[in-house]
Amino acid sequence: MTPALLAITLILDITLCYVGVCAVSPFGRCRKCDGLGFALTHTRKGKPKRGKHCRRCDGNGIRIRTGRWLYNRAIRIHRDGTR
Numbered sequence: 001m002t003p004a005l006l007a008i009t010l011i012l013d014i015t016l017c018y019v020g021v022c023a024v025s026p027f028g029r030c031r032k033c034d035g036l037g038f039a040l041t042h043t044r045k046g047k048p049k050r051g052k053h054c055r056r057c058d059g060n061g062i063r064i065r066t067g068r069w070l071y072n073r074a075i076r077i078h079r080d081g082t083r
Contacts, residue, residue, distance in 0.1 A: 027062040037061040
């Protein structure tokens with residue numbers, strides 16, 4: 001197997017796995033708040049406490065995956081174009 005064919009196969013496998021993950025679980029944890037929905041702050045004694053509301057995930061702690069967002073956008077464009 002040539003290196004180019006091996007690289008193409010590897011990239012295709014990774015892409016198909018990501019498509020599968022997006023289909024099974026379209027939402028992932030928010031990267032900014034680490035899935036909590038708020039930022040952690042600490043008191044002066046060092047105890048963690050609830051901080052500010054996360055604006056990226058709107059306090060839900062989950063976000064839509066990039067692949068699922070692209071899929072939804074493509075479906076919406078296709079649906080609007082064929083009406």
